[in-house]
Amino acid sequence: MPSSRTLTIIVSLFALLSGCAATEAAAPRPAAEKYATYRLTADTSQLSADERRMIPLLIEAAQHMDAIFWQEAWGDRSELLSGISDPEMRRFAAINYGPWDRLAGNAPFLDGFGEKPLGAGFYPHDVTKQELESHLAANPGDREAFESLYTIIRRRMDGTLHAEPYSRAFSAETDAAAALLEKASRLAEDPGLRKYLSLRALALRTDEYRASDVAWLEMKDNGIDVVIGPIETYEDQLYGRKAAHEAYVLIVDKEWSARLSRYAQFLPMLQQGLPVPNAFKAQMPGTDTDLNAYDVVYYAGDCNAGSKTIAINLPNDETVQLEKGSRRLQLKNAMRAKFDLILEPIADLLIAEDLREHVTFDAFFANTMFHEVAHGLGIKNTLTGQGTVREALAEHSSALEEGKADILGLYMVSQLFERGEMDGGRLMDNYVTFLAGIFRSVRFGASSAHGKANMIRFNFFNRMGAFRRDEATGRYSIDVDKMEAAIESLSSKILMIQGEGNREGAAEMVRELGVIGPALQDDLDRLSTAGIPVDIVFEQGTDVLDL
Numbered sequence: 001m002p003s004s005r006t007l008t009i010i011v012s013l014f015a016l017l018s019g020c021a022a023t024e025a026a027a028p029r030p031a032a033e034k035y036a037t038y039r040l041t042a043d044t045s046q047l048s049a050d051e052r053r054m055i056p057l058l059i060e061a062a063q064h065m066d067a068i069f070w071q072e073a074w075g076d077r078s079e080l081l082s083g084i085s086d087p088e089m090r091r092f093a094a095i096n097y098g099p100w101d102r103l104a105g106n107a108p109f110l111d112g113f114g115e116k117p118l119g120a121g122f123y124p125h126d127v128t129k130q131e132l133e134s135h136l137a138a139n140p141g142d143r144e145a146f147e148s149l150y151t152i153i154r155r156r157m158d159g160t161l162h163a164e165p166y167s168r169a170f171s172a173e174t175d176a177a178a179a180l181l182e183k184a185s186r187l188a189e190d191p192g193l194r195k196y197l198s199l200r201a202l203a204l205r206t207d208e209y210r211a212s213d214v215a216w217l218e219m220k221d222n223g224i225d226v227v228i229g230p231i232e233t234y235e236d237q238l239y240g241r242k243a244a245h246e247a248y249v250l251i252v253d254k255e256w257s258a259r260l261s262r263y264a265q266f267l268p269m270l271q272q273g274l275p276v277p278n279a280f281k282a283q284m285p286g287t288d289t290d291l292n293a294y295d296v297v298y299y300a301g302d303c304n305a306g307s308k309t310i311a312i313n314l315p316n317d318e319t320v321q322l323e324k325g326s327r328r329l330q331l332k333n334a335m336r337a338k339f340d341l342i343l344e345p346i347a348d349l350l351i352a353e354d355l356r357e358h359v360t361f362d363a364f365f366a367n368t369m370f371h372e373v374a375h376g377l378g379i380k381n382t383l384t385g386q387g388t389v390r391e392a393l394a395e396h397s398s399a400l401e402e403g404k405a406d407i408l409g410l411y412m413v414s415q416l417f418e419r420g421e422m423d424g425g426r427l428m429d430n431y432v433t434f435l436a437g438i439f440r441s442v443r444f445g446a447s448s449a450h451g452k453a454n455m456i457r458f459n460f461f462n463r464m465g466a467f468r469r470d471e472a473t474g475r476y477s478i479d480v481d482k483m484e485a486a487i488e489s490l491s492s493k494i495l496m497i498q499g500e501g502n503r504e505g506a507a508e509m510v511r512e513l514g515v516i517g518p519a520l521q522d523d524l525d526r527l528s529t530a531g532i533p534v535d536i537v538f539e540q541g542t543d544v545l546d547l
Helices: 004-017 049-073 077-082 087-096 129-138 140-146 171-185 191-206 210-218 254-272 318-324 332-350 353-358 361-374 389-418 427-442 449-463 480-500 503-513 518-529
Strands: 035-039 151-155 161-165 224-230 245-253 290-301 311-314 327-331 467-470 475-478 535-539
Touching: 035 332, 049 171, 049 224, 049 245, 049 290, 077 087, 129 140, 129 161, 140 151, 140 161, 171 191, 171 224, 191 210, 191 224, 210 318, 245 254, 245 327, 254 290, 254 361, 254 389, 290 332, 311 361, 327 332, 327 361, 332 361, 332 427, 332 475, 332 518, 332 535, 353 427, 353 475, 361 389, 361 427, 389 427, 389 449, 389 480, 389 503, 427 449, 427 475, 427 480, 427 518, 449 480, 449 503, 480 503
Parallel strands: 035 535, 290 327
Antiparallel strands: 151 161, 224 245, 245 290, 311 327, 467 475
């Protein structure tokens, strides 16, 4: 079977055959203008000596996930970067894990490169859906392996297709990362963390992740954490099926976590109140759900490509979610960086002056937190016998799921304020900060599930009159009553599409609303002209930490 080196040769050959060998800059906006640099540090004084020794091991394991993601997203990292003479373009390619600008709909930013394959490196670049489906029709015994989250589809020398498990395709990296996790586990003082690290190491070697997901959920008293492995499916835009490798190394903020823990108890009540028929909310979320705050000390792989994640809701396994719940991780230091460097400047330019006081970090934190909580609401398995929502909606599942989480997060905030359960702040803070946040996230572009979700929401809210744009000033204000009606209406639409497994309905929503119109583009251009960065890039690693 082809090795990972063979995959690199195939990817490189594809580039050459497509006229993609040239690497002279096509003069995009310089990376420095799109990304603000942020030094990713954290308070390590609370850590024990053994925990401090664990951090470098976990970072090294994360770097192996980074190496795998390069293969999944593009191919040979060093071959691409060494061929770029301009230092700024080389840095930009490193940020994007390839020659395609993730914040511009994956447009190529180097001369000679064509469109990014929808299947990235998970499938042969010349494969079509028709060929894949014809293969499975002729070879039904291959379906489970081909549709697995944890296989890469490759072409044999005779042209036929086969599925190769990640643990074999990337064995050098996964074995090395597993050994580092095992070494770190021997330093772990918390039994839950020790068990999780051991099981996660085993998972990397076997592609069986459920036991380690459960162990991760059962950890309660750990001071550090690592999220590592093939997790999200955003990179696969052919089917939205293949999980990409990534890692976060985290330090728990116990003070902020204590503030958040009380909200998990409201999940069943909030599920029962969703604005859909009872059948669409009958799947009660697990109650063993944690809300915690963390400082990130290292990002690697998928989560580090282009726009950076600031909150996590895991595991993605629907069975584990329904049985055990999930954990919501708020990445406080990264969140603060985006608020200070991006969201506040956007609000200064686009939000009506009399509403500016309502743009607050606490509201941004709450909106982001409840976005992650809202992933646990709604429905996981379709009511129409089409399997999970993720399977039924295929390539549109990520955009719809992110859209659901955004809108239900705001619905939850509204419900908790109405019940007097929110700590401090005003509901208007959340509404105005949410509106400013749309302008921030929509700049991630159509290649991002989050970007598509925000385009859908902006256009839907605009149609329902939830906000108004003052033509004289170019600033936005809110109609509270219409905004509340839009929240309920969009929540219902997305939940119904998911529950029915309505793939065509999802496609129509993305096609009709997942676009940037001329007026919104003008406002986004104003943000670029003002020099407001789109996202952040990190200075990170053991060199910037006080260990």
